[in-house]
Amino acid sequence: GQQVMQIPQYQHVQEGEDFTTYCNSSTTLSNIQWYKQRPGGHPVFLIQLVKSGEVKKQKRLTFQFGEAKKNSSLHITATQTTDVGTYFCAGQVGNMLTFGGGTRLMVKP
Amino acid sequence: DAGVIQSPRHEVTEMGQEVTLRCKPISGHDYLFWYRQTMMRGLELLIYFNNNVPIDDSGMPEDRFSAKMPNASFSTLKIQPSEPRDSAVYFCASRLLTGGSAFFGQGTRLTVV
Numbered sequence: 001g002q003q004v005m006q007i008p009q010y011q012h013v014q015e016g017e018d019f020t021t022y023c024n025s026s027t028t029l030s031n032i033q034w035y036k037q038r039p040g041g042h043p044v045f046l047i048q049l050v051k052s053g054e055v056k057k058q059k060r061l062t063f064q065f066g067e068a069k070k071n072s073s074l075h076i077t078a079t080q081t082t083d084v085g086t087y088f089c090a091g092q093v094g095n096m097l098t099f100g101g102g103t104r105l106m107v108k109p
Numbered sequence: 110d111a112g113v114i115q116s117p118r119h120e121v122t123e124m125g126q127e128v129t130l131r132c133k134p135i136s137g138h139d140y141l142f143w144y145r146q147t148m149m150r151g152l153e154l155l156i157y158f159n160n161n162v163p164i165d166d167s168g169m170p171e172d173r174f175s176a177k178m179p180n181a182s183f184s185t186l187k188i189q190p191s192e193p194r195d196s197a198v199y200f201c202a203s204r205l206l207t208g209g210s211a212f213f214g215q216g217t218r219l220t221v222v
């Protein structure tokens with residue numbers, strides 16, 4: 001079945017440093033979604049990418065969808081303590097949405 | 110819409126007891142998902158329903174786990190008998206058939222002692 005892998009599992013950064021999480025699918029995706037889960041909270045939808053090579057930005061967050069529509073990345077510029085949480089990608093094939101394992105981001109002030 | 114509503118938010122129970130978790134999806138959503146989240150195993154899909162019909166329950170860990178969706182606005186996840194290793198946060202999520210994002214409930218934190 002479809003698998004979605006995310007790396008790294010954990011990342012400690014100093015406040016102000018950049019952060020990137022990567023997502024890889026075993027199959028070509030129709031779209032990819034990104035979610036953020038704050039500590040003690042629930043996953044909340046951030047964005048969806050649909051087109052091959054698509055790049056979207058939300059303030060300090062940059063999302064990319066690979067040309068082959070099998071991988072994606074989330075980059076945060078100049079992290080802040082409010083960025084702390086677990087970031088999940090979720091790849092859609094047909095009607096099935098498969099979540100990656102998540103990357104837990106910890107930011108040292 | 111109030112979003113996906115789960116109850117209870119917290120549940121502490123003794124080993125061997127029956128536990129029932131409840132979920133009300135967003136009105137009009139076609140899919141309902143039950144996930145379990147632990148530090149060790151991350152976010153695991155247990156089962157999902159399409160139009161109240163269970164489609165894939167391959168993630169349900171054991172026969173002690175069962176899920177039902179008697180109508181479009183309500184689902185339950187039952188654990189009988191519960192064990193300490195069932196301790197986790199259980200999330201319910203719903204989404205539309207046509208795609209788009211999954212909306213998660215706030216989760217039920219289950220502790221089995």
